[in-house]
Amino acid sequence: MSDGAVPIDRRMLEALVCPLTHAPLSYxxxxxxxxxxxxxxxxxxxxxxxxxxxxxxxxxE
Structure with a gap:
């Protein structure tokens, strides 16, 4: 993990989708x-x- 990074809750990541396409996101x-x-x-x-x-x-790109 890079300096100053805050751990992200994996359950939250699984619930989030792209607001434009509604496709899954990768972290x-x-x-x-x-x-x-x-x-x-x-x-x-x-x-x-x-x-x-x-x-x-x-x-x-």
């Missing part, structure tokens, strides 16, 4: 992001809280 512990392969976006996790806003997401 990237190193980058502290939830990745939507369907939407090609990575949503940040700040202080253990997923920020599920398209405007805050990082576009994936």
């Amino acid at each position: 990237d512990a190193d980058r502290q992001e939830l990745v939507s392969k369907a939407a090609h976006l990575a949503y940040p996790i700040r202080g253990g809280i997923p920020i599920m806003l398209e405007s805050e997401a990082r576009a994936l």
Whole structure:
């Protein structure tokens, strides 16, 4: 786990889906992001809280 990372509850991760596509998300512990392969976006996790806003997401290549 990277410096300053807060552990994420696995049950919470299983319940979350991409707000745009409703597809499952994968957890990237190193980058502290939830990745939507369907939407090609990575949503940040700040202080253990997923920020599920398209405007805050990082576009994936």
